[in-house]
Amino acid sequence: MSRMVKVFDTTLRDGEQSPGVNLNVAEKLKIAQSLERLRVDAIEAGFPIASPGDFESVRAISEEIKTVTIAALARAVEKDIARAGEALKPAAHGRIHTFIATSDIHMRHKLNKTPNEVLRMAVDAVKFAKGFTEDVEFSAEDATRSNWDFLCEVFEQAIRAGATVINIPDTVGYTTPDEMRRLVRYIREHVPSISRAVLSVHCHDDLGMAVANSLSAVLEGVDQVEVTVNGIGERAGNAALEEVAMALKTRSDFFDASTRLDTTQIYRCSSLVSALTGIHVSANKAIVGPNAFAHESGIHQDGVLKERTTYEIMSPEDIGLTASRFVLGKHSGRHAFRKRVSDLGYDLPDQELQRAYERFIELADKKKEVSDLDIEALVRGELTGVEDLYTLEYLHVCSGMAAIPTATVRIVKEGRVVEEAACGDGPVDAAYRAIDRIIQLDSEAHLEEYSLRAVTGGKDALGEVSVRVTAGGKTYAGRGVSTDVIEASVRAYLNAMNKAGSDLKRVAIRSNGNNGLAAQ
Ligand code: KIV
Numbered sequence: 001m002s003r004m005v006k007v008f009d010t011t012l013r014d015g016e017q018s019p020g021v022n023l024n025v026a027e028k029l030k031i032a033q034s035l036e037r038l039r040v041d042a043i044e045a046g047f048p049i050a051s052p053g054d055f056e057s058v059r060a061i062s063e064e065i066k067t068v069t070i071a072a073l074a075r076a077v078e079k080d081i082a083r084a085g086e087a088l089k090p091a092a093h094g095r096i097h098t099f100i101a102t103s104d105i106h107m108r109h110k111l112n113k114t115p116n117e118v119l120r121m122a123v124d125a126v127k128f129a130k131g132f133t134e135d136v137e138f139s140a141e142d143a144t145r146s147n148w149d150f151l152c153e154v155f156e157q158a159i160r161a162g163a164t165v166i167n168i169p170d171t172v173g174y175t176t177p178d179e180m181r182r183l184v185r186y187i188r189e190h191v192p193s194i195s196r197a198v199l200s201v202h203c204h205d206d207l208g209m210a211v212a213n214s215l216s217a218v219l220e221g222v223d224q225v226e227v228t229v230n231g232i233g234e235r236a237g238n239a240a241l242e243e244v245a246m247a248l249k250t251r252s253d254f255f256d257a258s259t260r261l262d263t264t265q266i267y268r269c270s271s272l273v274s275a276l277t278g279i280h281v282s283a284n285k286a287i288v289g290p291n292a293f294a295h296e297s298g299i300h301q302d303g304v305l306k307e308r309t310t311y312e313i314m315s316p317e318d319i320g321l322t323a324s325r326f327v328l329g330k331h332s333g334r335h336a337f338r339k340r341v342s343d344l345g346y347d348l349p350d351q352e353l354q355r356a357y358e359r360f361i362e363l364a365d366k367k368k369e370v371s372d373l374d375i376e377a378l379v380r381g382e383l384t385g386v387e388d389l390y391t392l393e394y395l396h397v398c399s400g401m402a403a404i405p406t407a408t409v410r411i412v413k414e415g416r417v418v419e420e421a422a423c424g425d426g427p428v429d430a431a432y433r434a435i436d437r438i439i440q441l442d443s444e445a446h447l448e449e450y451s452l453r454a455v456t457g458g459k460d461a462l463g464e465v466s467v468r469v470t471a472g473g474k475t476y477a478g479r480g481v482s483t484d485v486i487e488a489s490v491r492a493y494l495n496a497m498n499k500a501g502s503d504l505k506r507v508a509i510r511s512n513g514n515n516g517l518a519a520q
C-alpha cells in the first residue's frame with residue numbers, strides 16, 4: 001500500500017490573495033463545499049484578522065463543513081490567534097495556522113527582529129494557539145531562504161511547544177526540486193522531534209517550479225502538500241492541486257504515494273473556482289485546460305482512436321470530464337433539472353436553482369441539444385452568491401457598420417422598474433453605459449476585463465462572458481451566459497454589479513450600524 005499524503009487546500013486564503021480576486025462569503029462557502037466533495041484533508045478558509053469578511057467566511061465554513069479540517073491563518077501575535085480561534089469555534093476539526101518569517105532578509109527588513117526574538121515569538125504563538133485548539137500548524141515564512149540550522153531550531157522549539165504540523169513555505173518561489181529535497185532531508189535529520197509532527201510544504205510558482213518542488217518534497221517523505229485549485233495565488237500563484245494530485249495518481253509507480261482525493265471532482269471544482277474568481281484557466285494548462293485532452297495532430301488522433309493510451313496518460317473521466325451527453329429537453333421538469341444539477345455537483349439554493357431552470361427552459365427552446373456543459377455554464381452564470389439587487393427585464397440593441405450603436409436596457413432595481421438608453425463604441429459598450437445610468441453605485445464602476453468564449457462547438461453554442469469590474473477599491477467577477485453574446489455580456493456585467501452593489505451596501509450598513517465586527 002502506498003503512503004498517504006494529505007492535501008491542504010489554501011484556495012480560499014492564499015488563492016484569494018491573487019491580484020483582483022475578491023470572493024464573498026457565499027462564494028467561499030460554495031468553493032468549500034466543492035473542496036469537501038473533492039475530499040481534501042484540510043481547507044484553509046481565510047485569515048480572520050484581515051477583514052470582517054474573512055472572519056465571517058471562516059465562521060460560516062466552520063459551521064457548514066464537518067468532514068474536513070478547517071484552518072485559519074494568524075501571524076504569530078496574540079490578537080491574530082485569538083481572532084482565528086474565535087472564527088473556528090463552530091468547527092468540528094479546527095486548526096490554527098500561525099506563521100513568522102525566519103529568513104535573515106525578512107527578519108531584518110520586514111520584522112526588524114533578531115533571530116532570538118523570532119524564536120521566542122514562534123514558541124509563544126504556538127503555546128497561545130494551543131489554548132484554542134489542539135491542532136496547531138506552524139509555518140516558517142520564507143523557509144527556503146532561511147539559515148537551515150536556525151530553521152531547524154525554530155521547528156524543534158515549535159514542536160516542543162505543541163505544534164502538530166510543521167510547514168516549509170517556499171514563500172517567494174525561489175527553491176529548486178533538488179534543493180527542496182535536500183532541505184526536507186536536512187530537517188528530518190536535524191529536528192529531533194520531527195516525527196511527532198506532520199511535515200508539510202507550501203510552494204509558490206515564481207520560477208514555474210511549485211508543483212515540481214512539492215512533488216520533490218513528497219519523494220523525500222513529507223506528509224502534507226499545500227496547494228490551490230488552478231494554482232491561483234499571490235503573484236505567479238501556488239502549486240496547483242490538480243497537477244500535484246494527478247501526478248501522484250498517474251505516476252503512483254514512481255512516487256509510491258497517494259491522496260484520498262476523489263479526482264473525478266477536479267474538473268468541476270476547477271470550473272467553479274475559475275467562475276467565481278474570474279481567473280481563467282489557460283488553454284494549455286495541465287489537467288484542467290481546455291486543450292489538456294484535445295488531440296490536434298492527425299497522427300495523434302489516429303493513435304488515440306486505435307488505442308487511447310498511445311497518447312493519453314490519463315483519461316478525461318479521471319478528472320470528471322465526461323463526454324457531453326444530451327440530458328434534458330424543454331419538456332423536462334424542475335425535478336429532473338434539480339437532480340441533474342445536483343449530479344453535476346452543484347448545490348444551489350432555491351432562488352438560484354429557479355433562475356437557472358428558467359434559463360434552461362429558454363435555452364431548450366432555442367437550442368435542440370442541451371448538454372451537461374451547457375447546464376454547467378447556465379448554473380455558473382447564476383452563482384451570484386448574493387441576493388440580486390438588479391435583474392434584467394428587457395434588452396434591445398441596434399448596431400451595424402453604418403449605425404451608431406445604441407442600447408435600451410430595462411432593469412428591476414430593488415423592486416422598481418427602470419429603463420435607460422445609451423450610445424457607445426459598440427453594442428456592449430452602449431448597453432454597459434445604459435446599465436451604469438440605471439445602477440449608479442456609490443463608487444464609480446470600471447470595467448477592467450472582458451472575455452467571451454463558446455461553451456460548446458456549433459453555431460448555436462452558448463456564449464459565456466466573464467468580466468471583472470472594480471468599484472470602491474475592490475474587484476468583482478461576473479459571468480453571463482446566453483446564445484446571444486450581447487445578452488451574455490449584459491448578464492455578466494449585472495452579475496458583477498450585483499456583487500458590488502450588495503458589498504457596498506453592506507459596508508454602508510456596517511459603518512452606520514456599527515455591528516461591532518469592524519471595530520474588534
Ligand atoms: O507563502 C507563504 O509563506 C505563506 C505562509 C503564510 C504559509 O502563505
Ligand code: ZN
Pocket residue numbers: 014169171202204234
Ligand atoms: Zn503562500
